[in-house]
Amino acid sequence: MREAVAAALSRGAREGRSTAVLLVGPERPDGATLDGFDELMRRSVLRDDPVGRIGDEFAAVLQDIRSVDNAEAVARRIAVAGPARIGIAVAAPGEYGADDLLHRAALALQEARSRSDGAPWACYEPDLSASTPLAEELHEAVGKGELRLLYQPIVALPDGELTGVEALVRWAHPERGPLEPDAFVPLAERSGAIGDLGRWVLGRPRPRPRAGSGACRRCS
Incomplete structure (x- = not known):
């Protein structure tokens, strides 16, 4: 996934497009498997947007995202299709490297998991950068x-x-x-x-x- 994020960021820098990463933590009962969740992810994004797995979490790379609202719309589709918490991080052209963007998405996912009400996703904000x-x-x-x-x-x-x-x-x-x-x-x-x-x-x-x-x- 890191390579997919790096490739999307490189393309975004060349073409002047923003890139978003959605890090998705499925919510599942004890003992439930994650079978089929990758297919759910693929149905929620555009055909050319990479989807992969990082441990028990999933990631989607949105390669041509015009605004945070567009990323949230994808997060909404994922959350409706299968209960999950989602962290969103968006990079303007040339703004972040792959590791930085993935780290920001992870911080946003932690924020989403800490919420007890409201939307099941959170967008990265600078004040989330402090270590937990x-x-x-x-x-x-x-x-x-x-x-x-x-x-x-x-x-x-x-x-x-x-x-x-x-x-x-x-x-x-x-x-x-x-x-x-x-x-x-x-x-x-x-x-x-x-x-x-x-x-x-x-x-x-x-x-x-x-x-x-x-x-x-x-x-x-």
């Missing part, structure tokens, strides 16, 4: 020893032989309590903390199965 408290805390969480790594066995059927483990990171937040990955991994990706988080995970000791262990035994 949770993002600042996440940068410090690794050094403070607040992260935990759990391991989920992966077994082969039908004999149940242990073939590996899946690493599951958790954040033992001192005030908010245990946080699942959905609550902080997207934030890590947007705030730049994902590199520190990944290095911490890769640096943990690998679990080894106990002698004679099978699918139902704990990993050491």
